[in-house]
Amino acid sequence: MAALSPIDALSALYQGVLKKEEPMARHTTFKVGGPCDLYLEPGSLDDLRIAVAFLTQQGLPLTVVGDGTNLLVRDGGIEGAVISLAGIDIAIKEEKTDGEIFLTVPAGVKTQHLCRFAAVRGYQGLNFATGIPGTVGGALAMNAGTDRGAFGDIVESLTLLDAPGKLRTVEAVALDFAYRHLAIEGVTRHDADFPIIVSARLRLGLGDRDALVSEREELLARRKASQPVNLPSAGCFFKNPPQGPPAGQLIDGLGFKGAIQGGAKVSELHANYLVNIGSATAGDILTLAGRIKERVKQTHGIQLEEEVTLVGREA
Numbered sequence: 001m002a003a004l005s006p007i008d009a010l011s012a013l014y015q016g017v018l019k020k021e022e023p024m025a026r027h028t029t030f031k032v033g034g035p036c037d038l039y040l041e042p043g044s045l046d047d048l049r050i051a052v053a054f055l056t057q058q059g060l061p062l063t064v065v066g067d068g069t070n071l072l073v074r075d076g077g078i079e080g081a082v083i084s085l086a087g088i089d090i091a092i093k094e095e096k097t098d099g100e101i102f103l104t105v106p107a108g109v110k111t112q113h114l115c116r117f118a119a120v121r122g123y124q125g126l127n128f129a130t131g132i133p134g135t136v137g138g139a140l141a142m143n144a145g146t147d148r149g150a151f152g153d154i155v156e157s158l159t160l161l162d163a164p165g166k167l168r169t170v171e172a173v174a175l176d177f178a179y180r181h182l183a184i185e186g187v188t189r190h191d192a193d194f195p196i197i198v199s200a201r202l203r204l205g206l207g208d209r210d211a212l213v214s215e216r217e218e219l220l221a222r223r224k225a226s227q228p229v230n231l232p233s234a235g236c237f238f239k240n241p242p243q244g245p246p247a248g249q250l251i252d253g254l255g256f257k258g259a260i261q262g263g264a265k266v267s268e269l270h271a272n273y274l275v276n277i278g279s280a281t282a283g284d285i286l287t288l289a290g291r292i293k294e295r296v297k298q299t300h301g302i303q304l305e306e307e308v309t310l311v312g313r314e315a
């Protein structure tokens with residue numbers, strides 16, 4: 001009998017989604033990006049462990065993603081395997097103590113599901129994240145947030161999966177959260193050995209259910225009015241610089257609103273959003289971003305840094 005190919009061997013062990021040459025444009029909110037060699041969406045934690053152990057043994061590079069809402073995948077695609085945790089959507093566990101609530105949240109849970117879950121139960125501390133798309137794993141890796149707070153503020157501990165398939169829990173004191181940044185023992189999401197975040201234990205307070213729910217509605221309406229939430233993007237493209245005005249204000253001040261490069265455009269609603277107006281390539285978006293960076297540097301002497309996570313190879 002002929003020997004099984006590595007992919008056939010993996011599909012014999014694993015139950016989740018497994019695709020070859022999968023266009024990443026299908027898995028990013030920017031709707032751009034070339035194919036990855038293998039795309040996996042494990043259906044359970046066991047599936048994830050099997051896949052990670054197998055792919056590591058095969059020596060394939062692994063890229064872990066959530067919902068792709070912060071990703072800009074280059075047109076040449078991603079070498080090796082992409083594993084999305086978005087399919088592992090298991091239950092949130094609740095634990096109540098005197099005046100505090102602890103939630104254990106699997107990384108694949110949608111951030112918006114978590115925010116609603118907390119507000120309707122009167123748990124306080126998550127409304128800052130109202131409207132942030134993507135998964136909780138992605139939100140933690142990014143330390144996603146708004147001017148009202150960020151995920152790092154409420155993390156008690158993270159459970160991680162290392163490349164050989166070993167689970168461990170790391171307490172908040174060992175986690176370095178900063179503006180759109182998380183380092184776990186000195187390793188960030190830009191490093192190949194960044195561990196997979198499998199779940200988080202979050203600390204919340206007790207609040208007033210009706211007040212939390214109406215605050216949510218107000219925050220969602222404000223977001224809809226000020227951000228192009230219905231056009232393909234990855235949210236704010238650049239981080240706000242530590243000194244000086246926010247990136248959107250700098251870009252708007254230079255007259256970039258509405259600027260077009262191929263299928264990419266600077267949103268008219270919010271100048272820090274680059275949007276795909278239908279046929280953008282990652283190359284178009286990067287060229288437009290490069291024009292903005294150059295002008296901001298020339299005019300203000302400020303070096304803008306990407307908030308979006310750039311991955312993959314050149315076309």
Ligand SMILES: Cc1cc2nc3c(=O)[nH]c(=O)nc-3n(C[C@H](O)[C@H](O)[C@H](O)COP(=O)(O)OP(=O)(O)OC[C@H]3O[C@@H](n4cnc5c(N)ncnc54)[C@H](O)[C@@H]3O)c2cc1C
Nearest residue numbers: 066067068069070134135137138139141144145197234235
């Ligand atoms: C319309 C719009 C509005 C947005 N508004 C905001 C906002 O207000 N504030 C904000 O902070 N962001 C915002 N974003 C950006 C984005 O939604 C957040 O960064 C989000 O938390 C990313 O989650 P994700 O699951 O999509 O992660 P992905 O985009 O899939 O991945 C992001 C990074 O996290 C890593 N990662 C993902 N999951 C894991 C895991 N389980 N373990 C280890 N690493 C992992 C990936 O490798 C990658 O480096 C917005 C995006 C859009 C499209």
